[in-house]
Amino acid sequence: MTAPALRLAQVRKSFGRTEVIRGVDLAIEKRERHAIIGPNGAGKSTLFNLISARFPVSSGTIEVDGEDVTGLRPFQVHRRGLSRSFQISNLFHNLSVFDNVRCAVLWPLQYRYSFWHRLSGLRDAANRADEIITAIGLSRRRGTPASMLSHAEQRALEIGITIAGGADVILLDEPTAGMSHTETADAVRLIRRVTEGKTLVMVEHDMSVVFGLADRISVLVYGRIIATGTPDEIRNNVAVREAYLGTELADARGA
Amino acid sequence: MKTLFSGRRLVVLAAYLVIIVLAPLLSPKGYWVSLLCRIGITTVFALSFNMLLGQTGLLSFGHAVYFGLGAFATIHLLRAIQQHAWSFPITLLPLAGGMCGLLFGVALGYVTTRRAGTTFAMISLGIGEMVAASSLMFPAFFGGEGGVSGNRVTAPGWFGITYATPLQMYYLIAGWAFLCILAIYTLTDTPLGRMANAVRDNPERAEFVGFDPQWVRYLIVVLAGFFAGVAGGLAALNYEIVTAETLSAATSGIVIMMAFVGGIGHFAGPIIGAVLITVLQIVVAGMTEAWPFYFGLLFALLVLYAPGGIAGIVAEHKRLFDAGQLGRALHGYLLGLLPFTLCAAGAITLVEMAYALANTPDRRNAPLHIFGTTLNAGRPFGWVPPIAAVIVGALLLRAIARRTRGRDLVYTSLLQRQV
Numbered sequence: 026m027t028a029p030a031l032r033l034a035q036v037r038k039s040f041g042r043t044e045v046i047r048g049v050d051l052a053i054e055k056r057e058r059h060a061i062i063g064p065n066g067a068g069k070s071t072l073f074n075l076i077s078a079r080f081p082v083s084s085g086t087i088e089v090d091g092e093d094v095t096g097l098r099p100f101q102v103h104r105r106g107l108s109r110s111f112q113i114s115n116l117f118h119n120l121s122v123f124d125n126v127r128c129a130v131l132w133p134l135q136y137r138y139s140f141w142h143r144l145s146g147l148r149d150a151a152n153r154a155d156e157i158i159t160a161i162g163l164s165r166r167r168g169t170p171a172s173m174l175s176h177a178e179q180r181a182l183e184i185g186i187t188i189a190g191g192a193d194v195i196l197l198d199e200p201t202a203g204m205s206h207t208e209t210a211d212a213v214r215l216i217r218r219v220t221e222g223k224t225l226v227m228v229e230h231d232m233s234v235v236f237g238l239a240d241r242i243s244v245l246v247y248g249r250i251i252a253t254g255t256p257d258e259i260r261n262n263v264a265v266r267e268a269y270l271g272t273e274l275a276d277a278r279g280a
Numbered sequence: 281m282k283t284l285f286s287g288r289r290l291v292v293l294a295a296y297l298v299i300i301v302l303a304p305l306l307s308p309k310g311y312w313v314s315l316l317c318r319i320g321i322t323t324v325f326a327l328s329f330n331m332l333l334g335q336t337g338l339l340s341f342g343h344a345v346y347f348g349l350g351a352f353a354t355i356h357l358l359r360a361i362q363q364h365a366w367s368f369p370i371t372l373l374p375l376a377g378g379m380c381g382l383l384f385g386v387a388l389g390y391v392t393t394r395r396a397g398t399t400f401a402m403i404s405l406g407i408g409e410m411v412a413a414s415s416l417m418f419p420a421f422f423g424g425e426g427g428v429s430g431n432r433v434t435a436p437g438w439f440g441i442t443y444a445t446p447l448q449m450y451y452l453i454a455g456w457a458f459l460c461i462l463a464i465y466t467l468t469d470t471p472l473g474r475m476a477n478a479v480r481d482n483p484e485r486a487e488f489v490g491f492d493p494q495w496v497r498y499l500i501v502v503l504a505g506f507f508a509g510v511a512g513g514l515a516a517l518n519y520e521i522v523t524a525e526t527l528s529a530a531t532s533g534i535v536i537m538m539a540f541v542g543g544i545g546h547f548a549g550p551i552i553g554a555v556l557i558t559v560l561q562i563v564v565a566g567m568t569e570a571w572p573f574y575f576g577l578l579f580a581l582l583v584l585y586a587p588g589g590i591a592g593i594v595a596e597h598k599r600l601f602d603a604g605q606l607g608r609a610l611h612g613y614l615l616g617l618l619p620f621t622l623c624a625a626g627a628i629t630l631v632e633m634a635y636a637l638a639n640t641p642d643r644r645n646a647p648l649h650i651f652g653t654t655l656n657a658g659r660p661f662g663w664v665p666p667i668a669a670v671i672v673g674a675l676l677l678r679a680i681a682r683r684t685r686g687r688d689l690v691y692t693s694l695l696q697r698q699v
Contacts, residue, residue, distance in 0.1 A: 040430075076476075077488065079484075081318065098487065098492070099484075099487040099488055100486075100487045100488070100490050100492050101485070103488055103490045106491050106636055108488065109488060110483075115482060115484065115485045116481075116482065116485065117477070117478045117481040117482050117485060117486075118479060118481050118482065119477065119480075119481050120474075120477055120478065124477075124478075128474060128475060128478045128486070128489055129489040129490075131471045131489075131491075131493060132489060132490030133490070136471040137471065137473070138471070138472050138491075138495060138496065138499055139411075139470060139471045139472060140471070140472040140473065140499070140503070141470070142468055142470055143466070143469055143473055144470050144471055144473065144474055144660045145469050147471075148286060155383065186485070190489060190490060195573065230413075254443065262466045265376075266303070
């Protein structure tokens with residue numbers, strides 16, 4: 026049996042006296058699309074920050090592809106094949122779209138801290154960056170500084186940077202936040218395409234996105250996962266309905 | 281495939297090479313060559329500083345440490361060569377300064393680069409003060425008040441060059457400066473160079489694409505230390521004396537000024553700043569004793585009204601030209617010329633009067649001949665015309681700026697400021 030792509034065991038996180046994540050166990054299989062949902066303040070973003078090592082865990086262990094990554098720094102976790110996006114776009118704002126993406130492919134292509142390679146001569150890095158830019162639909166904005174992009178374009182670039190390194194485990198934090206209906210539909214298509222063959226974990230508020238994309242869903246309420254299952258199982262789970270969903274789930278079913 | 285030196289870059293490079301080769305031949309006067317030597321040294325120093333500030337977003341208040349220690353290392357080696365304790369070609373001696381800067385970058389950078397932002401600025405200030413203080417505590421190495429002097433003319437070196445004439449020294453500086461500028465420019469087009477920009481813009485995201493921002497900063501500090509050390513080595517050879525002032529806060533301050541005045545956002549900015557400030561230092565200092573005051577004024581006005589420095593102003597006007605709006609801007613400048621002159625003349629008069637007032641009683645009451653008029657700083661009424669000139673000029677300038685700058689113009693400049 027192969028190890029799950031991502032495994033959390035009894036993960037806890039406290040800020041001061043407040044325990045925000047209260048013992049999360051979760052195993053996500055390879056090539057699974059997994060969504061984490063839950064009411065506001067349930068700790069979804071905190072959980073992402075723990076998995077990606079943005080915050081240290083208070084206790085518990087996190088494994089990526091069977092390897093313990095607890096206590097590592099974010100760049101070390103990234104080098105082990107886990108990449109994340111941010112809820113509020115977190116870009117290199119003075120750099121062009123092209124450079125934003127190219128920065129994300131340098132480490133995996135083994136260029137690392139090199140000051141003996143000529144960057145503009147690295148065809149593999151440029152080609153890979155251009156492939157990504159085409160995939161996220163920003164070819165026409167290739168030379169534009171990230172700060173000059175529209176909100177939807179910044180969200181697309183955010184996803185582009187996240188997937189550019191070729192990580193096997195992709196964490197997307199509310200990828201469609203603040204988007205219109207058409208933009209959301211485009212974003213879902215994009216996510217589906219670029220995470221093909223990869224493990225996807227996402228936090229998302231838009232239930233149509235969640236139920237359209239996810240193979241399995243976990244419901245996080247007050248720092249605990251109260252249910253994990255297929256979209257159908259979650260829809261029909263009594264505890265989930267009582268604790269949280271109700272109206273939103275009914276909407277999603279009706280849609 | 282694009283190569284590093286093709287097209288416009290090659291033209292710029294060739295033009296630069298022609299300028300530095302021909303520049304000393306323009307005037308046979310001694311001070312011209314010595315001015316060019318100073319420019320060459322400060323150019324390398326300012327560019328190495330901007331590797332930190334412009335490229336990596338690290339504001340250092342102690343960059344003179346690497347410059348000064350490189351200079352001291354070079355002058356001591358020069359003395360050793362002089363006393364035949366050691367043999368090394370003088371031509372390559374700036375490299376020793378560079379290695380010294382690099383080694384101190386390795387040692388000090390490990391401490392300073394743990395944090396960016398204000399923390400880095402404060403630690404660099406502290407280390408700068410520490411090293412400057414130790415220069416007076418260890419006179420055996422730093423030479424105390426008098427500094428350490430040497431003589432670069434030892435024995436004929438390669439091709440019989442002895443560096444006995446200022447012109448030979450100039451070409452040594454020009455050669456090293458050219459190589460350093462080329463190297464620093466080449467560094468901007470490497471994976472490390474681009475990641476330095478990424479760390480400047482967003483250190484957190486750099487971590488999430490696999491890079492340790494602290495390590496990126498550290499490597500840049502070490503490399504910048506090397507180039508500052510080379511500049512220091514050139515200074516040691518040029519002046520044949522190194523004093524504690526070389527690694528003082530004043531030296532760290534002037535390089536910040538050069539980078540800002542020239543523009544930290546463009547590669548050529550610090551070069552422009554180094555040339556301008558060095559020339560002004562000599563020209564303005566020859567005209568008035570109050571020259572540091574004018575420097576402060578120029579610096580404050582530029583940071584306030586043109587945070588992109590001179591390179592930024594040039595870039596903005598190129599953008600206006602491309603947008604077909606340069607004519608409108610020039611029209612505004614033409615209108616503003618008279619009020620600006622009025623304002624500047626008033627300000628200069630005020631500075632000179634204040635300077636005279638702060639001076640000895642006989643200077644205070646002596647008539648001050650300025651701009652074709654005679655004023656007396658000791659008499660209160662004498663202050664009225666210059667103050668009026670400044671106020672009227674400034675009000676007129678503001679009115680003109682409001683009228684000629686359309687909304688779209690203001691908008692583009694606002695956008696630029698955000699970038």
